[in-house]
Amino acid sequence: MKTIDIDDEVFGFLLRNVSDFGETPNSVLRRVLEITGATPDPASKTKLPIQEFIGTNEFRFAKGAVGRFLAVLSWLYQRHKDEFAVVEGIRGRGRLYFSKSANELERSGRSVNPKMIPESPYWVITTTPTDLKQEMLAEVMKALACDSESVRIAVEAVAL
16 A cells, blocks of 8 residues: 545545545545455454545545544543543653643643644644654554554555
8 A cells, every 4th residue: 555645636536536435545546546456355354443434424524634633532431431541642752642621731832722632631742743743643553552554554555
């Protein structure tokens, strides 16, 4: 699999051309471009929970990398409420990434733009580049003992 950057207009085209619930951008392009050939049969493989979540409207219609980042964090919180406090130990060089207080995050650095993780008591900084958001998400998922394939899928999905 390769990762590509697409602009908002192309992404909008992909969303408008989804024909089945959970259809991937790749399968939309294959159908629209009439590309045939050997592709993995999605029905033959059991989907991981993160793949199912990424197929939901909640994730697909999240706005930008920040929205997708927050959506995955919210999903993780719902699945790991009891262990989620480990995120407070994930930090950068002198900068907090997660806290139960927006003020605490603002005091830890300049222009952090803290946002509340939906349906959780936690806040996260959002002014980081997408690749750092992906690293933060990978650290969270590893701390929550998620399998490496789920981590890979979630990290790639944030940058879609």
